[in-house]
Amino acid sequence: MKRVRAEVLSTRRLGAYHSLTLVAPEIAERARPGQFLAIAMPEGGDFLLRRHFSIHQTSRRGGWAGTIEFIVDPSGPGTERLARVKAHESLDVIGPLGKAFSYPKKLTNCLLIAEGRGAASLYFLAQELKARRKRVDMIVGAENFERVFKPIEGKRLSQTISILTTDGSLGDRGSVIDALPSMVESCGTDVIYASAPPETLEKIAAFCSDRKIPAQIAVEENFGCGLGLCFSCVVPVGRKDGSGYDNVRSCVDGPVFNPARVLWDRWLTDQPKMLPTPPEGLPVVRSWPG
Amino acid sequence: MKRVRAEVLSTRRLGAYHSLTLVAPEIAERARPGQFLAIAMPEGGDFLLRRHFSIHQTSRRGGWAGTIEFIVDPSGPGTERLARVKAHESLDVIGPLGKAFSYPKKLTNCLLIAEGRGAASLYFLAQELKARRKRVDMIVGAENFERVFKPIEGKRLSQTISILTTDGSLGDRGSVIDALPSMVESCGTDVIYASAPPETLEKIAAFCSDRKIPAQIAVEENFGCGLGLCFSCVVPVGRKDGSGYDNVRSCVDGPVFNPARVLWDRWLTDQPKMLPTPPEGLPVVRSWPG
Amino acid sequence: MAGVKRTIGVALDGLTLTTPVAIASGCAGTGRELAGLVDLHRVGAVVSRSITLHPRKGTRTPRIAESPSGVVWETGLQNPGIESFVAEELPRLARAQIPVIVSIAGTSMEEYVRLTSLLQNVAGVAALEVYLSGPDDELDREVMGSRPDRAAEIIGAVGRMSTVPVFAKLPALSTDLVEVATAVMRAGASGLTLLGPVPALGVNASRLRPELGAVTGYLSGPAVRPLVLRGVFEVSRAMPEVPIFAVGGVTTGEDAVEMLLAGAWAVQVGTATLVDPVAPVKIAQGIHAYLREKGLASPAEIRGRLRLPTASPSGEPG
Amino acid sequence: MAGVKRTIGVALDGLTLTTPVAIASGCAGTGRELAGLVDLHRVGAVVSRSITLHPRKGTRTPRIAESPSGVVWETGLQNPGIESFVAEELPRLARAQIPVIVSIAGTSMEEYVRLTSLLQNVAGVAALEVYLSGPDDELDREVMGSRPDRAAEIIGAVGRMSTVPVFAKLPALSTDLVEVATAVMRAGASGLTLLGPVPALGVNASRLRPELGAVTGYLSGPAVRPLVLRGVFEVSRAMPEVPIFAVGGVTTGEDAVEMLLAGAWAVQVGTATLVDPVAPVKIAQGIHAYLREKGLASPAEIRGRLRLPTASPSGEPG
Numbered sequence A, B: 001m002k003r004v005r006a007e008v009l010s011t012r013r014l015g016a017y018h019s020l021t022l023v024a025p026e027i028a029e030r031a032r033p034g035q036f037l038a039i040a041m042p043e044g045g046d047f048l049l050r051r052h053f054s055i056h057q058t059s060r061r062g063g064w065a066g067t068i069e070f071i072v073d074p075s076g077p078g079t080e081r082l083a084r085v086k087a088h089e090s091l092d093v094i095g096p097l098g099k100a101f102s103y104p105k106k107l108t109n110c111l112l113i114a115e116g117r118g119a120a121s122l123y124f125l126a127q128e129l130k131a132r133r134k135r136v137d138m139i140v141g142a143e144n145f146e147r148v149f150k151p152i153e154g155k156r157l158s159q160t161i162s163i164l165t166t167d168g169s170l171g172d173r174g175s176v177i178d179a180l181p182s183m184v185e186s187c188g189t190d191v192i193y194a195s196a197p198p199e200t201l202e203k204i205a206a207f208c209s210d211r212k213i214p215a216q217i218a219v220e221e222n223f224g225c226g227l228g229l230c231f232s233c234v235v236p237v238g239r240k241d242g243s244g245y246d247n248v249r250s251c252v253d254g255p256v257f258n259p260a261r262v263l264w265d266r267w268l269t270d271q272p273k274m275l276p277t278p279p280e281g282l283p284v285v286r287s288w289p290g
Numbered sequence C, D: 001m002a003g004v005k006r007t008i009g010v011a012l013d014g015l016t017l018t019t020p021v022a023i024a025s026g027c028a029g030t031g032r033e034l035a036g037l038v039d040l041h042r043v044g045a046v047v048s049r050s051i052t053l054h055p056r057k058g059t060r061t062p063r064i065a066e067s068p069s070g071v072v073w074e075t076g077l078q079n080p081g082i083e084s085f086v087a088e089e090l091p092r093l094a095r096a097q098i099p100v101i102v103s104i105a106g107t108s109m110e111e112y113v114r115l116t117s118l119l120q121n122v123a124g125v126a127a128l129e130v131y132l133s134g135p136d137d138e139l140d141r142e143v144m145g146s147r148p149d150r151a152a153e154i155i156g157a158v159g160r161m162s163t164v165p166v167f168a169k170l171p172a173l174s175t176d177l178v179e180v181a182t183a184v185m186r187a188g189a190s191g192l193t194l195l196g197p198v199p200a201l202g203v204n205a206s207r208l209r210p211e212l213g214a215v216t217g218y219l220s221g222p223a224v225r226p227l228v229l230r231g232v233f234e235v236s237r238a239m240p241e242v243p244i245f246a247v248g249g250v251t252t253g254e255d256a257v258e259m260l261l262a263g264a265w266a267v268q269v270g271t272a273t274l275v276d277p278v279a280p281v282k283i284a285q286g287i288h289a290y291l292r293e294k295g296l297a298s299p300a301e302i303r304g305r306l307r308l309p310t311a312s313p314s315g316e317p318g
């Protein structure tokens, strides 16, 4: 892991997303799919913490300085600010961070499931899998066509691909889960990789456990540091010996996990349910336990 | 007093200072010398309060939209930020605020004393006095030539002018106080106007009181609002009936005051003395009263 | 939701506001200045600067400085004293026909009693707000109202004499805020203003001196909002029926909604008013827009409605 | 001033640091992470996360969110428990050969006593920091150490048993911080860490929910600096001889100098370390640069040297 002040080589819009390419040879050399970068916010705004981005692409070719590309989904004040960063500015970057996806030794038919910006790391993974002569199939989903990440690249990288959008504006109408059984069937899937919002990951985990398909998923949690210092980013993971679970830091022990070991109920439920609009009569919360 | 979102028409550097000209006809119409503007900081920085600037110049000519010019002395984070504002940006401005200098009815020979950025409002005053057929003389001082505000304009506006710098890089070496007695003598000064740091104003006040010369000064204090809402900006001013003093708000009852009524000892002393470098052994402050 | 009749008015035990956004104490001038800066009819209420029995000149300057997302200030409660206030400032404040809440500050029980008696049946006073963050000269303590017994004693006396609702503005640094809140409500307060200003110090490193002439002061502005939210949340959980003004760091409609969700009935706006005198109006509009977006009819419908996890939120043993 | 022999080391009653900048509790990982991120020999000390008697899994996520110039967080003191800490984490933290201050957190007197006994004569422990901001299960109070008597009782017991210096990290919201500070010093503390984390709540208005899984949490970062400065100033004025670590919002060398001027002997850096693990080194360099500019030889020469007005700073009667 390296810390550098990296020049922004180029930026471009990709539908709803913004791609930033940094000159960072030392990071590019080490980066593997599933790992992420911790980017300090440019000065002058009221941002404190770093923001974290999956590594989408590296280039170490020829005589050129190695570069690294990541994808910004402008979904809050910090990511909106970073989407406005221009070429030739420089950013304070730490990376590569976290555990990467591991490649299957024996199994060959890989199904990659990406929702929204989750495709950024999975396309990188697809390349590496193909370089290892694995078969790659994909399910790529999003709310609408603007949020389907580089569909043409997806097609190029995969043997077969199923694209779905919630509003049907690209591919089939539906979610990645809808295509899962038939894709697994038709592709003869041996192993599944996924990067998606937690609710989708939970469903994929249930499916894989049902069908006994080995899988790896990349999760997101609110990070304080991304460096293993603060224990902000934990995910409940069952111990190997079956004797309970630990809250492990997704920034150093993840973000890639075996979904079979994540305690989904504990991680996702008992959080207040977030309905898009409140029901007619909001429940009055009267007692305050503990 | 008006509140407008004003476009920045132009900006330029003037030695150490930056001049900003705003399109603000409603403010320009009303502005008089000694009054000030309250400028909201552009968004995106960690600035809360408005910054305050003397009005340097207005133009209401012909068919053009009225404009208003002020001078930024980049002396802290907020003024440094404003010095970087570019033409065509817009600023949220309230003005004109505060009491203006008043013009003498009978007396004719006016001496204007400006130190550093203080010249901004006094040049505006000089114009108005000349328009009223008063004689204007000036003493303009600063640390160095870069901080002497528009010396050529000063010469144009005054019958006689004395320019002084602390380092002697322009005009005589010294402070405005050094030139005061001889200028008053040679110009037959009837009335004095001054805008300068408080220590200089105190000396001018003592001089005027000694020589019984009527005077008006413009002061600066840390402003919370500049609008009369918060009582942050008070200056101790003796009551007319001699029965003590009041802490009056310099933003609404000033910034122009009669120096004879300011309680200088109370305003300036009993504040910790600010030495540029600490003495060899700093005094240990042991007891903490109250 | 079409057809919902939407109001942002709010009734706080005898004090009715047309918008749940008031201007906080010490940030409303003398009744002369605001009229030219904002359409006061669109402001829920104005709290006067804190008024003492005798005139006070206040502390030395500088009285205000910036800090990260905040300001550090101390005016020393400069004010003309209750008599001059009632004669001159109050009628001007009351002229706009919006509720005027008079903030009173004493350094002893006697002073609070005399202040209250001088405000009995005075026209133009909609409510009293009792400042309790100043020193207690009688008991020789730094803060008048940070202990439940003393706070209750003062509020009890004021409440018994007052002819209008009484809000207690509780000191920010209390060992047990909820206890103090409970005690003053039992003693007869109509409601609470949470929190009082947060004690603070600004230091200018390059000049080796305090930022303020008074040396120490108080922290206001967005920086303190999470601290205020916690105070409002804890008190409103303990006493959901108590009207609460939340004050500290409210700058936007969204900030105000956060306070309402945490349990506030209305908010007060200080620092943001100094920066933008129209802020209290914009904040009310922001609340209205939020209600419209969520299809809700009034601020009361989000009050205290923060969605909480169903299980215990405390840390679990390993 | 040429020829001044300049040091930024500092001695705090039995704890000697090569720079007056330590990494604050909860922001130093498990002893494995920092070594790759910063040259630890240039950091004054490391405070461990708060260790409890039994392992703790901590609270639900999210555990951190941003607020104006700050962060709101709650981890629920996730830690492996004292035994596992001593066996695994401590040796790793101690490997860098810089002082390791172990933070201990209990919910009863018994827990503090057992924690201290398990740390007696343990190699690699330079000092203890006693976390007092958690709940007191024994007395059924929300905060262990915000009352002088209880805080003194705990610190007294820890101090009597400890084989290394003991620093008390005092809760941020106390009715009388100076009283608590005085009580714990009398009870045998070696020094103080001021302030403990500031209780706070983050609210997400658009989702109508708290920002944190634990609902309430603590506010850290630059936002709290003026509050911490005031605490440090008041306590150091009352007891200038007491070593004080200032913690809260220190991000730059200038921030650290402010704390020293207010009366701190050294600072701890939490949030800024999360953002930039090299911050503690840069801050020490900043202090050094300041001393050089002012021609001073050591941090002790600015400690508490804020220049104050000679007259009483309080408000004057009118």
Ligand SMILES: Cc1cc2nc3c(=O)[nH]c(=O)nc-3n(C[C@H](O)[C@H](O)[C@H](O)COP(=O)(O)OP(=O)(O)OC[C@H]3O[C@@H](n4cnc5c(N)ncnc54)[C@H](O)[C@@H]3O)c2cc1C
Pocket: A036, A049, A050, A051, A052, A053, A054, A055, A070, A071, A072, A073, A074, A075, A076, A077, A078, A079, A080, A117, A120, A219, A220, A221, A222, A223, A255, D064, D065, D066
């Ligand atoms: C391992 C990992 C990889 C990621 N990869 C990408 C990516 O490739 N592209 C992309 O656009 N985004 C990615 N994210 C999410 C991205 O980090 C957050 O969207 C971003 O931090 C939100 O910041 P904000 O200021 O825009 O939004 P806000 O929601 O306002 O964020 C406020 C605070 O919460 C934290 N936060 C909020 N949401 C998240 C989140 N989902 N993950 C982590 N911290 C969060 C922020 O860091 C910040 O401190 C990734 C997150 C993680 C953990």
Ligand SMILES: Cc1cc2nc3c(=O)[nH]c(=O)nc-3n(C[C@H](O)[C@H](O)[C@H](O)COP(=O)(O)OP(=O)(O)OC[C@H]3O[C@@H](n4cnc5c(N)ncnc54)[C@H](O)[C@@H]3O)c2cc1C
Pocket: B036, B049, B050, B051, B052, B053, B054, B055, B070, B071, B072, B073, B074, B075, B076, B077, B078, B079, B080, B117, B120, B219, B220, B221, B222, B223, B255, C064, C065, C066
């Ligand atoms: C009536 C009046 C007229 C002024 N005219 C001019 C002018 O024409 N040109 C110019 O460059 N400056 C002028 N100033 C001073 C200018 O307002 C301050 O220099 C500026 O506010 C400092 O902000 P800062 O962020 O750069 O510095 P900082 O010192 O970091 O300011 C921090 C805070 O202190 C306040 N503050 C600090 N110094 C002053 C000060 N001297 N006056 C008021 N507030 C202060 C700021 O408003 C801010 O809230 C005037 C001030 C007043 C009161």
Ligand SMILES: Cc1cc2nc3c(=O)[nH]c(=O)nc-3n(C[C@H](O)[C@H](O)[C@H](O)COP(=O)(O)O)c2cc1C
Pocket: B224, B230, B231, B232, C024, C025, C026, C027, C049, C050, C064, C071, C073, C075, C077, C103, C131, C169, C195, C196, C197, C219, C220, C221, C222, C247, C248, C249, C250, C268, C269, C270, C271, C272
């Ligand atoms: C300049 C200034 C003066 C104030 N004077 C008073 C006062 O006299 N009485 C009072 O109770 N609060 C006073 N306050 C505190 C405010 O009423 C309010 O509680 C605090 O500023 C927090 O709100 P804010 O973040 O919206 O400013 C003052 C605040 C400021 C900034």
Ligand SMILES: Cc1cc2nc3c(=O)[nH]c(=O)nc-3n(C[C@H](O)[C@H](O)[C@H](O)COP(=O)(O)O)c2cc1C
Pocket: A224, A230, A231, A232, D024, D025, D026, D027, D049, D050, D064, D071, D073, D075, D077, D103, D131, D169, D195, D196, D197, D219, D220, D221, D222, D247, D248, D249, D250, D268, D269, D270, D271, D272
């Ligand atoms: C994520 C996080 C975890 C923390 N954990 C602890 C802890 O276990 N024990 C403790 O005493 N303080 C803990 N703190 C508080 C810090 O030690 C420090 O007191 C506080 O953050 C203020 O300093 P800062 O502004 O430099 O962060 C934690 C702070 C953060 C941000």
Ligand code: FES
Pocket: A222, A223, A224, A225, A226, A227, A228, A229, A230, A231, A232, A233, A249, A250, A251, A252
């Ligand atoms: S984000 Fe800080 S430990 Fe993972």
Ligand code: FES
Pocket: B222, B223, B224, B225, B226, B227, B228, B229, B230, B231, B232, B233, B249, B250, B251, B252
């Ligand atoms: S600056 Fe607020 S009253 Fe003058």
